[in-house]
Amino acid sequence: MTGVDKRVRLGRFAERGSYEFTTIAAILDEAMLCHVGVSAEDGTVVLPTIHARIGRYVYVHGSPVAKWMRALRSVPLCLTATIVDGIVLARSAFNHSLNYRSAVVIGTADHVDDVAERRAALEALVEYICPGRWNDTRQPTASEIEATGVLRVNLDVASAKVRTGPPVEFAGDRDAPHWAGVIPLALHRGRPLRDPPARDAGELPPYLDRVRSCANLCLPEYG
Numbered sequence: 001m002t003g004v005d006k007r008v009r010l011g012r013f014a015e016r017g018s019y020e021f022t023t024i025a026a027i028l029d030e031a032m033l034c035h036v037g038v039s040a041e042d043g044t045v046v047l048p049t050i051h052a053r054i055g056r057y058v059y060v061h062g063s064p065v066a067k068w069m070r071a072l073r074s075v076p077l078c079l080t081a082t083i084v085d086g087i088v089l090a091r092s093a094f095n096h097s098l099n100y101r102s103a104v105v106i107g108t109a110d111h112v113d114d115v116a117e118r119r120a121a122l123e124a125l126v127e128y129i130c131p132g133r134w135n136d137t138r139q140p141t142a143s144e145i146e147a148t149g150v151l152r153v154n155l156d157v158a159s160a161k162v163r164t165g166p167p168v169e170f171a172g173d174r175d176a177p178h179w180a181g182v183i184p185l186a187l188h189r190g191r192p193l194r195d196p197p198a199r200d201a202g203e204l205p206p207y208l209d210r211v212r213s214c215a216n217l218c219l220p221e222y223g
């Protein structure tokens, strides 16, 4: 395929791939976490972390002394985000699969030194895990912002891959006497559980009330 950076050119099932910014951005925006892969001084690590996208950049944060954060000063990274949508049960063991949407971003990370951008990234990260939350927090002090490493990766070299639909069977397996189909999977927010030491026993704030109204998991209260 012309025009696609060879680092993100899909090989297998290339028809499931996309290089469209909107597709990649939508996956990054929905995936709850990403994994960052980097070659550190004593080996390669792939670590899970929270991310947030602002425009054509994805931000991650962490302790500036974390090995992966330090490693990313000088070497390329690969950031992946995955949403699993279903378990695909084929008649043959061979053709079992998952339905998914995944994004891969390849590049180098910029350490964000600008305080305003770093603060905006931290706000995006908090809002990402809980929309509406930033304005209901004690805001970070200058020293807390200083103590947080923030990395920015642009989305210029990125790919998406999406599998949907039923199992793909070999012709000879279609009449085999085994149940086949898809078990849908989704990540849901549960009912908010109050931190026991909380002094204010008032109502849930409206942004959490919205979470509660969508929750379909019944989790126990803390003992």
Ligand SMILES: Cc1cc2nc3c(=O)[nH]c(=O)nc-3n(C[C@H](O)[C@H](O)[C@H](O)COP(=O)(O)OP(=O)(O)OC[C@H]3O[C@@H](n4cnc5c(N)ncnc54)[C@H](O)[C@@H]3O)c2cc1C
Binding pocket: 007, 008, 009, 010, 011, 012, 013, 082, 084, 098, 100, 101, 102, 103, 104, 158, 159, 160, 161
């Ligand atoms: C939840 C999940 C489970 C999977 N399970 C398996 C499995 O068990 N076995 C298996 O072989 N494959 C599995 N895959 C697919 C796997 O991610 C690769 O796409 C595939 O193994 C190899 O593709 P390739 O040869 O094109 O990759 P490569 O040639 O190694 O990759 C080239 C480039 O293609 C792009 N690319 C490749 N895969 C993806 C992707 N998934 N999403 C976005 N961009 C991608 C990247 O930019 C990458 O740099 C799974 C994917 C997901 C999301």
